[in-house]
Amino acid sequence: MGVGGNFWELLKPYSRNEGFDFLRNKRVAIDLSFWIVQHNNAIKTHVKKPHLRLTFFRTINLFSKFGAFPVFVVDGTPSPLKSQARIARFFRSSGIESTSLPVAEEGVSAGRNSTFSRCVQECVELAKLLGIPVLKAKGEAEALCAQLNSEGHVDACITPDSDAFLFGAKCIIKSFSPNSKEPFECYNMSDIEAGLGLKRKHLIAISLLVGNDHDLSGVQGIGIDSALRFVQAFGEDDILNRLHEIGKGNAFQVPIDIKAEENMDIDGNSPNTKQTHCSFCGHPGNKRDHMKFSCEFCVADDNEGCLKKPEGFKCDCNSCCMNRKHKEQKKMENWHTKICDKIAKEPNFPKDEIIDMYLCNDNGYFSANDGPQISWERPNMDLLVDFLNFHQNWDPSYIRRIMFPMMSTIFLREMATTPTDSLLFGQFEFASLKRVKTRYGYQFYVVKWKRAMGNIASKTPANKSGMQEDVIELDVDETVDLLDDCDFPQICEEDGCSFLLTDENMDLVGAAYPEEVKRFRQEQELKDVKRKKNPTSISQENEKSSTSPNSKGVQLNITEFFPTTKSKHNPKHGEESSSNKNDNQDSGGSKPKRKSSSPNIPKSVRRRLLFD
Structure with missing residues (x-):
């Protein structure tokens, strides 16, 4: 999609692999249609409504794990040229040769069927329940993403459409590398200008020569290398005028000239x-x-x-x-004469409507003076639970568990700006910092959250392997996409109290709870000093604590957070097996869980004890 002729390969040498914190506190516009298409193509197995499932996971991860502020952009009514190009692409992919393709009328979309439109509408409803702003474009979504980027409303665009640069984008994130310390493949217009000497109108000229989403053929016999070499001979203000002169068959003079002397x-x-x-x-x-x-x-x-x-x-x-x-x-x-002859033979070249569309800066339903209304709000948990329970058949406790990292991020941001005594989820309060975790080369604080209503001691036996999972630093190498892998809050028991553990950005925690961070660092410094003075005694003490059958730092799974009893709402045996099957399927991106110490109690009941 976008500019033809392997345009991304031309820009590949000027890409950057940005780090894990590249999007921290940055606003990013997302082409929602691209995500929906990508989700449907990526999931091979049967998953109920994959567009909703992965949009949900990716939004939470962008917001909590990467610290970004996402803005979704949806397509509007495609132009007649785009509709005609979709019809031509359909005939080409189907192997049907037709000399006279049907002409799409103005305002009629040739590629947006009712099924796809319904998927978009469901994702829009999900985004609004999550508190994420959604904007609708007049035409192409990447055009509005580029305009938001060029006008400074967002800091980057997430789209694979290379013609976003033609619409004026400054920074494009094309793809994500799973489990990498530099997960973002990023392209900046400044790097392209410095490396190739190309500006926005140069790129528009290249797209007219090699083809684009609105004119698939371009000029016959001109590839990406020839187009690049041709447009580099002109300045940005002159290139489009030159193409008009050549298209009209006017005399052409090679810009490379050697003085007579x-x-x-x-x-x-x-x-x-x-x-x-x-x-x-x-x-x-x-x-x-x-x-x-x-x-x-x-x-x-x-x-x-x-x-x-x-x-x-x-x-x-x-x-x-x-x-x-x-x-x-x-x-x-x-060589230039041959290129000009090919251009002159092309009828109606260049098309002014394509140039005007790329140079247009009015792609959204807002005025230039007021700008778009972009604001991030708190998720509507009650309606969100009902929505996902209806569309995904997820248990309410499972939904709240997935939402916990996003809610904790919002809570810490609010505490950093306007400290209040409010509780997370209305039930949990900040307890302390447990340790520092290293993941993908970046450090996080592991924050302990406890229930404000009081803690109930768990009678679950300690980990028989003798390994304390709460001191393991994660630097995993599993082949899971960073955006699609959901981080579930872990559960830990210490001194007879149960806590939820989340990974939080160190700067965010420091801004929300500076005194706690200061105290934690002082404790760590004291431990380091003691370790240097008595390395032998400390190692022996660690061995004893690790081999002790009643170790207090054991990390428990979600089903062992509270002691449970038989609920009067227990499902029947058939329903229980079905519920377990759905839970295993929905949490496919999470790590394998240990077997519960109470196998007779359904998993859905145990989750409700914690998150309901």
Whole structure:
């Protein structure tokens, strides 16, 4: 999608692989249609409504894990040219040859069927329940994303459509690398200008020559390399006017020009009249004279003659340099003439409606003075639970568990700006910092949250393996997409109290709870000092605590957070197996869980004890 002719391969050398915190506190516009198409293509197994499932996971991860402020943009009514191009692409992919394709009427979308439109509408409803702003474009979504980026409303765009640069985008995130310390493949317009010397109108000219989403064919016989070489010969303000002149068949002059005085050598000879050169040494002069005495260009010890020229020798005299320059100019003129002939043969080239569409800066339903209304709100948890329960058949406790990292991020941001005594989820309060975790090369604070209503001691036995999972640093190598892998809050029991554990940005926690961070660092410094003074005793103490059957730092799974009893709402045996099957399917991106210590109690009931 976007500019044809492997346009992304042309820009690939100027891409950047940005780090894990690249989007921290940045606003990013997302082409929602691209996500929906990508989700449906990526999931091979049967998943109920994959567009909702992965939009939900990705939005939470962008917001909590990467610290971004996403803005969704949806397509509006496509232009007649875009609809015509979709019809042509359909005929081409189907192998149907047709000399007369049907012409799409204005305002009629040729590629947006009712099923896809319904998927978009469901994702829009989900985004609004999550508190994420959604904007509708007048035409293409990438056009509005680019306008928001160029006007400074957002800091980057997430889209694979390369024509976003033609609409004016400054920074595009094309793809994500799973489990990488530099997950974002990012393209900046400033890097493209510095590397290729191309600006926005240059890129528009290239798209007109090689084809784009609105004109698939472009100019016959011109590829991406020829188009690049051609447009680089002109300035940004001149390139589109030149294309209009060539398209009309007007006379064309090659921009590469050599001044008349530079075409003459020292003796006043034309570059077409080359000086006589010695066939033995290759320098100017007569061979007979060079056999007796060496010329001024050759240095021979015996002074008996010139040196034989090596293989591939090229003379550097003024006459030879001017002759070579003249040949290169002639070759360039012939090449440009061929390109211009191909352009002149193309009917109705260039299309002004395509140029005007790319240069248009009115792609959204808002005025230039007021700007778009972009604001992020708190998720509507009650309606969100009902929505996902209806469309995904997820248990309410499972939904609240997935939402916990996003809600904790919102809570910490609010505490950093306007400290209040409110509770997370209305039930949990900040307890303390447990440790520092390293993940994908970046550090996070592991925050402990406890229920404000009081904690209930768990009677679950300690981990029999003797390993304390709360001190393991994660730097996983599993092949899971960072956006699609959901981070579930872990559960830990210490001193008879149960806590939820989340990974939080260190700067965000420091802004929300500076005193807690200061106290945590002081404790860590004291531990480091003691470790340096008595390394032997501390290692022995760690061995005892790890082998103790009643270790207090054991990390428990979600089903062991509270002691549970048989609920009167227990489902029947058949319903229980079905519920377990759905839960396993929905949490496919999470890590395998241990078996519950109470196998007779359904998993859905145990979750409700914590999150209902």
